[in-house]
Amino acid sequence: MKKLIRFTLNGHEVSAEVESHRMLLEVLRNTFHLTGTKEGCGQGECGACTVLVDGLSVDSCLYPAFEVEGKSVTTIEGLVEEGSRLHPIQEAFVEHGGIQCGFCTPGMIMSTKALLDENPHPTDDEIKRGISGNLCRCTGYVQIVESIRKAAEKY
Template identity: 55%
Template sequence: MNKIHLEITVNGEARSMMVEGHRSLLDALREEAGLTGTKKGCDVGDCGACTVIVDGRPVNACLMLAVEAQGAEILTIEGLQPDPDTLHPLQEAFMEHGASQCGFCSPGILIMAKCLLDRNPLPSDEEIRFGLSGNICRCTGYTKIFDAIRTAGRRMAAARAQSVEA
């Protein structure tokens, strides 16, 4: 099978790989790049476990061909932390609120929540519900997830306000 040379930036790092034309971005990230934090759930775009950010927009990586990402900037769950010693406010809040149970859906939900909070750090419950509508969790019942997102949003808004004042 003919392979295509793919150049992408993943979590701030330039990556070069050879992929088959029919390969999904999800499979390329997991198998060629070795980034297994993004999960393969349904593999048809229904569950959201494979959500990544491509050029600033959330994408179900199972529905995007890897070759469609040529030249793109991609953020996966592995790149959510600002540095290896510091958790993202969403990760901290998820731990504090016990918002993960089995954890399989968490990478996709965290990435989608980041997109939501980047646009609106203080979303209403309805905005959170709509923002996460493509992400399925079968364990937690969402209450703790919503609590964690609200907590992280408040912290992120406060941090932004402090950086503006400085």
């Protein structure tokens, strides 16, 4: 079954004709060519596909596309501002070594956004809980946590 869904994507009204079994991740990557959102496992285990739906972080690989009807979706591309200016969270990850291979980075940053929007001054434990669903194999998380701490200082 196909259906026309309408939603807000990174601040713009969009629509797409989508089959019922499609997940949000597929629509973002294949229909809207927003490939910044990554598929690491397709099973909601690694968090690489994290995006915000109405401000809450979700695994877009498990989020049915039909469900975004009328909602607002923010992806990693949506954080970049006019003139290719990075969002303060993105900047903090760049400045403080929170990035190595970069594959987990977009999801990690979106989880951070959800965390800081709700709790702008988290403790280290709260930061770690906030990104507990985002796996990273390169960094050992130390510089990611530091990046988030620094981002929070400016938040």
